[in-house]
Amino acid sequence: MSKRIVILGGGIGGLVAANRLRKKLAREHEVILVDRKTRHEFNPSFLWVLTGEREVPQICKDLQLLEKKGIQYLNAEVQNIDVTNKQVKTSVKNISYDFLVIALGAELSPQSIPGLSDSGYNLYQLEEIPKLRDFIKGFTSGTLAILVCKLPFKCPAAPYESALLMDYLLREKGLRDKIEIKLFTPEGIPMKVAGLKIGEAVKQMLREREIVFNPNQQLTSIDPKKKEVHFKDKKENFDLLVYVPPHKIPKVLEKTDLLSESGWVGVNPKTLETKFPRVFALGDAVNIKLPSGLPLPKAGVFAHGEAEIVAKNIVAQVNEEEPRHEFEGKGSCFLEIGYGKAAYATGNFYHEPKAQVKMKGPGRIWHWGKVLFEKWWLWHSF
Ligand SMILES: Cc1cc2nc3c(=O)[nH]c(=O)nc-3n(C[C@H](O)[C@H](O)[C@H](O)COP(=O)(O)OP(=O)(O)OC[C@H]3O[C@@H](n4cnc5c(N)ncnc54)[C@H](O)[C@@H]3O)c2cc1C
Known part of the structure; x- marks a missing residue:
């Protein structure tokens, strides 16, 4: 039947x-x-x-x-x-x-944080990305804040990739010394589920690019007029805000x-x-x-x-x-860092007692690996 x-x-x-x-x-x-x-x-x-x-x-x-x-x-x-x-x-x-x-x-829920939707660019909303790209073209000095609003969020690597890629764009324009990049997240370390070693490796990449990593940040609201992000115990100013919205x-x-x-x-x-x-x-x-x-x-x-x-x-x-x-429970992910390079993390997340994940690169080969996967996906799925 x-x-x-x-x-x-x-x-x-x-x-x-x-x-x-x-x-x-x-x-x-x-x-x-x-x-x-x-x-x-x-x-x-x-x-x-x-x-x-x-x-x-x-x-x-x-x-x-x-x-x-x-x-x-x-x-x-x-x-x-x-x-x-x-x-x-x-x-x-x-x-x-x-x-x-x-x-x-x-579902993405930027409206659940007071002031958020009026304050910056939603990194996870495709329509907003060309607007962010245009804004960056004219952004010459100040503070760029990258904000992870809440856990859980999809693609644990994406906020870090975005920080490294925006750093790359600004360095290419020779503006990096005029722009501070700060990343705020409720996580204790980047991509915690992949293990301490990977988290430390990502932190090291951020340090090398002078991106300030602020872990354990509990977001409460944004003041769009004053351009302030309010956390449970402090306030931070921004000139450009790029955020990963709450998920529900x-x-x-x-x-x-x-x-x-x-x-x-x-x-x-x-x-x-x-x-x-x-x-x-x-x-x-x-x-x-x-x-x-x-x-x-x-x-x-x-x-x-x-x-x-x-x-x-x-x-x-x-x-x-x-x-x-x-x-x-096996999976892998690419972490784009700019300059035509990416890192590649792969492992078994069902491994007991904890996930076993290794990171390779960064190198050009992993960037091209992702390019090939994208081509295959868009051709093969339709
Ligand atoms: C910037 C960014 C970069 C990323 N990079 C990577 C990466 O490199 N590697 C990786 O593994 N993952 C990455 N991800 C995460 C990945 O895209 C998601 O985890 C994945 O798409 C989840 O697949 P899904 O099928 O569960 O949901 P989705 O792909 O989100 O699909 C859900 C679909 O359901 C539809 N839908 C929802 N509600 C309704 C409704 N009520 N009625 C009708 N339709 C509805 C939506 O329109 C949507 O098309 C990235 C995500 C982002 C935002």
């Missing part, structure tokens, strides 16, 4: 799941992907828009292109998920499913029974199945507690790996076979 698999979200996890399912399942089975956006935005390339190495259209793809592969695409807002009746309510129509894959990511669970998931005590979707860490059979969740919307007690980082590489496993196990179930594939 034909089955219908509905995938909510056309970001990294949703696209991998849809493509793998379509490739492996007979055509009698339907694969439907729902997203409120009409285009996929490849987040890992956002910072190349900042450096001017990419323009926005080069890192986006029209989700409608999926139709030619046999993936049905519905441009709609997901409004309700009814796991009892196996129905998804969208702004366009209701859809029933046999298998559901929730890949709705994390997507609104449509808030009111479901899918959440764990973490406030994010709870799943089996190996199969990504929720407590409801045949309902899977993956990527930034889920919380997976690691042996160290820290959560698995929200990153595309994990959304990708998890989606592969979910797709394989759904295919097995559709074909009435044993779903035996397990996600092993």
Whole structure:
């Protein structure tokens, strides 16, 4: 009997799941992907828009292109998920499913910090990045503050990459001695989940570029008029503010029974199945507690790996076979530093008693590794 698999979200996890399912399942089975956006935005390339190495259209793809592969695409807002009746309510129509894959990511919530939206540039909002790039072109002196508002946030490397890349841009213009760069974060060390050694290596990169690292900062508000960031125990002035906004669970998931005590979707860490059979969740919307007690980082590489496993196990179930594939917590990430170079961290985050991660580089080879991956992604996914 034909089955219908509905995938909510056309970001990294949703696209991998849809493509793998379509490739492996007979055509009698339907694969439907729902997203409120009409285009996929490849987040890992956002910072190349900042450096001017990419323009926005080069890192986006029209989700409608999926139709030619046999993936049905519905441009709609997901409004309700009814796991009892196996129905998804969208702004366009209701859809029933046999298998559901929730890949709705994390919602950005700059409005939850008083004054934030009026004060600077949201590093995680694609539309704002060309504006930030233009502002930097005319920025000749003062303090550039890079602010991580709250934990957790996706891509633990991104604020550090952005600091190193903006440092690079300013050095190239010969303005670095007139501009102070300060980074504020609630983290104790950079990318803590990857271990102390990696954290120290990133701190060293920041030191070498004279970027002032301010850990353990609890943000309370921003005063846009005075250009001040207010933390629990101090105030800091800025001339240019670039921020990683607070993240929250997507609104449509808030009111479901899918959440764990973490406030994010709870799943089996190996199969990504929720407590409801045949309902899977993956990527930034889920919380997976690691042996160290820290959560698995929200990153595309994990959304990708998890989606592969979910797709394989759904295919097995559709074909009435044993779903035996397990996600092993392996992942890697590039850390762009400018000058055509990147570092590369790779490891096993499910390793006990704590994640085992190694960093290579920085070197040109890792920058080119990321370029090749981007090309492959944008070609292969559509
Ligand atoms: C600047 C930046 C750089 C990054 N660099 C890297 C990197 O180098 N490596 C890495 O591994 N990760 C990186 N990431 C993180 C990575 O992009 C995310 O972790 C990844 O995209 C998560 O995938 P996902 O499928 O869970 O969610 P997403 O990719 O966020 O996709 C969620 C989708 O759901 C849709 N959606 C949400 N709610 C609804 C709704 N109610 N109705 C309809 N549609 C909805 C959204 O429109 C979106 O398309 C970076 C992120 C940023 C912002």
